[in-house]
Amino acid sequence: MSTQTQETTVQAQIVVDAPLERAFSVFTEDFGSFKPPEHNLLEVEIAETVFEPRAGGHLYDRGVDGSECRWARVLAYEPPHRVLLTWDISPQWQLETDLEKTSEWEVRFIAEAPQRTRVEIEHRNLARHGAGWEAVRDGVAAPDGWPLYLQRFAQVVKD
Protein backbone atom coordinates (compact mmCIF):
# COMPACT_ATOMS: atom_id res chain seq x y z
CA MET A 1 0.00 0.00 0.00
CA SER A 2 1.48 3.36 -0.95
CA THR A 3 1.84 6.20 1.50
CA GLN A 4 -0.68 8.25 -0.41
CA THR A 5 -3.24 5.47 -0.16
CA GLN A 6 -2.70 5.26 3.59
CA GLU A 7 -3.26 8.94 3.99
CA THR A 8 -6.55 8.91 2.15
CA THR A 9 -7.94 5.66 3.52
CA VAL A 10 -9.35 4.51 6.83
CA GLN A 11 -9.60 0.80 7.55
CA ALA A 12 -11.42 -1.02 10.31
CA GLN A 13 -12.34 -4.63 10.91
CA ILE A 14 -13.98 -6.87 13.44
CA VAL A 15 -14.65 -10.58 13.84
CA VAL A 16 -18.14 -11.52 14.98
CA ASP A 17 -19.62 -14.80 16.19
CA ALA A 18 -22.28 -15.06 13.53
CA PRO A 19 -22.62 -16.89 10.22
CA LEU A 20 -21.86 -15.02 7.01
CA GLU A 21 -25.46 -14.55 5.87
CA ARG A 22 -26.57 -13.22 9.23
CA ALA A 23 -23.54 -10.91 9.47
CA PHE A 24 -24.47 -9.43 6.11
CA SER A 25 -28.20 -9.11 6.71
CA VAL A 26 -27.83 -7.50 10.14
CA PHE A 27 -25.24 -5.04 8.84
CA THR A 28 -27.47 -3.88 6.01
CA GLU A 29 -31.04 -4.26 7.29
CA ASP A 30 -30.28 -3.09 10.84
CA PHE A 31 -27.66 -0.44 10.13
CA GLY A 32 -29.66 2.12 12.08
CA SER A 33 -29.57 -0.03 15.23
CA PHE A 34 -25.82 0.23 15.70
CA LYS A 35 -24.53 3.34 13.98
CA PRO A 36 -23.53 6.02 16.51
CA PRO A 37 -26.67 7.97 17.49
CA GLU A 38 -24.90 11.32 17.18
CA HIS A 39 -24.45 10.57 13.50
CA ASN A 40 -27.55 12.57 12.55
CA LEU A 41 -27.64 15.45 10.09
CA LEU A 42 -31.37 15.99 10.48
CA GLU A 43 -32.81 18.69 12.69
CA VAL A 44 -34.98 16.15 14.47
CA GLU A 45 -34.59 12.70 15.96
CA ILE A 46 -34.19 9.78 13.58
CA ALA A 47 -37.27 7.59 13.28
CA GLU A 48 -35.56 4.99 11.12
CA THR A 49 -32.50 4.36 9.00
CA VAL A 50 -33.20 2.70 5.67
CA PHE A 51 -30.66 0.71 3.68
CA GLU A 52 -32.10 0.16 0.21
CA PRO A 53 -30.81 -3.27 -0.82
CA ARG A 54 -29.78 -2.56 -4.40
CA ALA A 55 -27.15 -0.75 -6.44
CA GLY A 56 -28.59 2.67 -7.21
CA GLY A 57 -30.39 2.80 -3.87
CA HIS A 58 -29.61 4.95 -0.85
CA LEU A 59 -28.78 4.63 2.78
CA TYR A 60 -30.79 7.34 4.48
CA ASP A 61 -32.17 8.56 7.76
CA ARG A 62 -35.82 9.49 8.11
CA GLY A 63 -36.67 11.91 10.89
CA VAL A 64 -39.68 11.75 13.17
CA ASP A 65 -41.18 14.64 11.18
CA GLY A 66 -40.80 12.80 7.87
CA SER A 67 -37.71 14.69 6.71
CA GLU A 68 -34.99 12.64 5.05
CA CYS A 69 -31.22 12.74 4.85
CA ARG A 70 -29.78 10.64 2.03
CA TRP A 71 -26.15 10.56 3.10
CA ALA A 72 -24.93 7.50 1.18
CA ARG A 73 -25.54 6.02 -2.27
CA VAL A 74 -25.37 2.26 -2.75
CA LEU A 75 -22.89 1.56 -5.58
CA ALA A 76 -22.71 -2.21 -5.19
CA TYR A 77 -24.90 -4.66 -3.30
CA GLU A 78 -23.57 -8.22 -3.40
CA PRO A 79 -25.05 -10.35 -0.61
CA PRO A 80 -23.61 -11.88 1.44
CA HIS A 81 -20.09 -10.76 0.55
CA ARG A 82 -19.79 -7.07 -0.18
CA VAL A 83 -21.40 -3.66 -0.32
CA LEU A 84 -19.95 -0.43 -1.64
CA LEU A 85 -21.40 2.95 -0.74
CA THR A 86 -20.53 6.60 -1.03
CA TRP A 87 -20.04 9.00 1.89
CA ASP A 88 -21.90 12.13 0.88
CA ILE A 89 -21.00 14.07 4.02
CA SER A 90 -18.56 16.94 3.98
CA PRO A 91 -15.81 17.37 6.60
CA GLN A 92 -18.11 20.01 8.11
CA TRP A 93 -20.70 17.31 8.75
CA GLN A 94 -23.13 18.62 6.20
CA LEU A 95 -24.69 16.81 3.29
CA GLU A 96 -22.34 17.11 0.31
CA THR A 97 -24.26 17.97 -2.83
CA ASP A 98 -21.22 18.01 -5.12
CA LEU A 99 -20.83 14.30 -5.82
CA GLU A 100 -17.25 14.85 -7.03
CA LYS A 101 -16.38 15.66 -3.43
CA THR A 102 -17.54 12.43 -1.86
CA SER A 103 -15.55 9.44 -0.66
CA GLU A 104 -16.59 5.79 -0.67
CA TRP A 105 -16.67 2.93 1.79
CA GLU A 106 -16.59 -0.75 1.08
CA VAL A 107 -17.67 -3.46 3.49
CA ARG A 108 -16.48 -7.02 2.93
CA PHE A 109 -17.81 -10.07 4.76
CA ILE A 110 -15.49 -13.08 4.97
CA ALA A 111 -16.50 -16.42 6.53
CA GLU A 112 -13.75 -17.57 8.89
CA ALA A 113 -15.81 -20.49 10.20
CA PRO A 114 -19.46 -21.56 9.87
CA GLN A 115 -20.33 -19.42 12.89
CA ARG A 116 -17.67 -16.73 12.58
CA THR A 117 -17.37 -13.86 10.11
CA ARG A 118 -14.77 -11.16 9.61
CA VAL A 119 -16.13 -7.77 8.59
CA GLU A 120 -13.69 -5.39 6.93
CA ILE A 121 -14.39 -1.75 6.18
CA GLU A 122 -12.29 0.37 3.89
CA HIS A 123 -13.25 4.04 3.68
CA ARG A 124 -11.22 5.47 0.82
CA ASN A 125 -10.61 8.43 -1.48
CA LEU A 126 -10.84 10.83 1.44
CA ALA A 127 -8.86 13.42 -0.50
CA ARG A 128 -11.92 13.93 -2.70
CA HIS A 129 -13.38 15.88 0.19
CA GLY A 130 -10.37 18.12 -0.41
CA ALA A 131 -12.00 21.38 -1.30
CA GLY A 132 -13.93 21.19 1.92
CA TRP A 133 -10.73 21.61 3.81
CA GLU A 134 -10.26 25.17 2.65
CA ALA A 135 -13.65 25.96 4.10
CA VAL A 136 -12.71 24.19 7.29
CA ARG A 137 -9.54 26.20 7.55
CA ASP A 138 -11.46 29.43 6.96
CA GLY A 139 -13.94 28.34 9.58
CA VAL A 140 -11.21 27.81 12.12
CA ALA A 141 -9.80 31.23 11.36
CA ALA A 142 -13.22 32.83 11.77
CA PRO A 143 -13.90 34.64 15.06
CA ASP A 144 -16.84 32.43 15.96
CA GLY A 145 -14.54 29.54 16.66
CA TRP A 146 -14.35 25.90 15.73
CA PRO A 147 -16.26 24.52 12.78
CA LEU A 148 -19.06 22.09 13.25
CA TYR A 149 -17.03 19.01 12.45
CA LEU A 150 -14.78 19.50 15.41
CA GLN A 151 -17.75 20.01 17.68
CA ARG A 152 -19.24 16.81 16.33
CA PHE A 153 -15.97 15.04 16.87
CA ALA A 154 -15.81 16.24 20.44
CA GLN A 155 -19.29 14.81 20.99
CA VAL A 156 -18.24 11.50 19.50
CA VAL A 157 -15.18 11.09 21.67
CA LYS A 158 -17.03 12.05 24.85
CA ASP A 159 -19.46 9.13 24.61
Add this chain to the structure above:
Amino acid sequence: MTAYATNGWTALGDPTRRAIFERLVEHPQAVTELARELPVSRPAVSQHLKVLKNAGLVVDRQAGRHRIYQVNPDGLGALRAELDLFWSKTLAAYKTIVEQRPEEVK
Protein backbone atom coordinates in the same frame (compact mmCIF):
# COMPACT_ATOMS: atom_id res chain seq x y z
CA MET B 1 11.03 8.68 16.98
CA THR B 2 9.87 5.52 15.24
CA ALA B 3 9.10 5.66 11.55
CA TYR B 4 5.49 4.56 11.86
CA ALA B 5 4.73 7.25 14.40
CA THR B 6 4.38 9.69 11.52
CA ASN B 7 1.20 7.91 10.45
CA GLY B 8 -1.83 9.63 11.98
CA TRP B 9 -3.71 6.43 12.49
CA THR B 10 -0.87 4.81 14.42
CA ALA B 11 -0.24 8.00 16.34
CA LEU B 12 -3.74 7.76 17.78
CA GLY B 13 -3.29 4.11 18.71
CA ASP B 14 -1.64 5.17 21.95
CA PRO B 15 -4.28 5.91 24.63
CA THR B 16 -2.43 8.90 26.09
CA ARG B 17 -1.94 10.48 22.68
CA ARG B 18 -5.59 9.86 21.93
CA ALA B 19 -6.53 11.59 25.18
CA ILE B 20 -4.32 14.55 24.30
CA PHE B 21 -5.78 14.77 20.81
CA GLU B 22 -9.34 14.63 22.15
CA ARG B 23 -8.59 17.51 24.51
CA LEU B 24 -7.14 19.55 21.66
CA VAL B 25 -10.29 18.91 19.64
CA GLU B 26 -12.23 20.63 22.41
CA HIS B 27 -10.00 23.69 22.39
CA PRO B 28 -6.41 24.69 21.62
CA GLN B 29 -4.15 24.63 24.67
CA ALA B 30 -0.59 24.65 25.96
CA VAL B 31 1.51 21.77 27.30
CA THR B 32 1.11 22.88 30.92
CA GLU B 33 -2.67 22.80 30.68
CA LEU B 34 -2.62 19.33 29.13
CA ALA B 35 -0.18 18.02 31.74
CA ARG B 36 -2.45 19.30 34.52
CA GLU B 37 -5.43 17.34 33.23
CA LEU B 38 -3.61 14.11 32.45
CA PRO B 39 -1.80 11.62 34.69
CA VAL B 40 1.48 12.05 32.80
CA SER B 41 4.46 14.35 33.22
CA ARG B 42 4.97 17.52 31.23
CA PRO B 43 7.97 16.11 29.29
CA ALA B 44 5.85 13.06 28.41
CA VAL B 45 3.07 15.31 27.09
CA SER B 46 5.63 17.20 25.00
CA GLN B 47 6.90 13.94 23.58
CA HIS B 48 3.38 12.83 22.64
CA LEU B 49 2.68 16.20 21.06
CA LYS B 50 5.78 15.82 18.93
CA VAL B 51 4.45 12.52 17.59
CA LEU B 52 1.02 14.03 16.90
CA LYS B 53 2.66 16.95 15.15
CA ASN B 54 4.82 14.69 12.99
CA ALA B 55 1.69 12.77 12.05
CA GLY B 56 0.09 16.00 10.84
CA LEU B 57 -2.71 15.78 13.38
CA VAL B 58 -1.83 18.90 15.35
CA VAL B 59 -0.09 22.19 14.69
CA ASP B 60 1.46 24.65 17.13
CA ARG B 61 2.04 28.38 17.37
CA GLN B 62 3.86 30.63 19.79
CA ALA B 63 1.63 32.86 21.92
CA GLY B 64 3.70 34.96 24.28
CA ARG B 65 5.63 32.62 26.56
CA HIS B 66 3.48 29.64 25.66
CA ARG B 67 3.32 27.32 22.71
CA ILE B 68 -0.30 26.59 21.88
CA TYR B 69 -1.28 23.32 20.23
CA GLN B 70 -4.41 22.76 18.19
CA VAL B 71 -5.90 20.19 15.85
CA ASN B 72 -4.55 20.64 12.32
CA PRO B 73 -7.48 21.95 10.28
CA ASP B 74 -5.52 21.82 7.06
CA GLY B 75 -4.78 18.13 6.72
CA LEU B 76 -6.69 14.95 6.22
CA GLY B 77 -5.44 13.66 9.54
CA ALA B 78 -8.32 14.98 11.59
CA LEU B 79 -10.91 13.68 9.14
CA ARG B 80 -9.23 10.29 9.14
CA ALA B 81 -9.14 10.23 12.91
CA GLU B 82 -12.80 11.15 13.03
CA LEU B 83 -13.82 8.46 10.54
CA ASP B 84 -11.59 5.93 12.25
CA LEU B 85 -13.45 6.60 15.46
CA PHE B 86 -16.82 6.48 13.68
CA TRP B 87 -16.13 3.05 12.19
CA SER B 88 -14.64 1.66 15.40
CA LYS B 89 -17.74 2.66 17.32
CA THR B 90 -20.03 1.40 14.58
CA LEU B 91 -18.35 -2.00 14.39
CA ALA B 92 -18.25 -2.44 18.16
CA ALA B 93 -21.99 -1.74 18.40
CA TYR B 94 -22.62 -3.96 15.37
CA LYS B 95 -20.82 -6.87 17.05
CA THR B 96 -23.12 -6.60 20.06
CA ILE B 97 -26.23 -6.63 17.88
CA VAL B 98 -25.19 -9.37 15.49
CA GLU B 99 -24.10 -11.73 18.27
CA GLN B 100 -27.45 -11.63 19.99
CA ARG B 101 -29.26 -14.92 19.55
CA PRO B 102 -31.47 -14.85 16.46
CA GLU B 103 -34.61 -15.36 18.59
CA GLU B 104 -33.79 -12.19 20.54
CA VAL B 105 -33.99 -10.03 17.45
CA LYS B 106 -36.96 -9.45 15.26
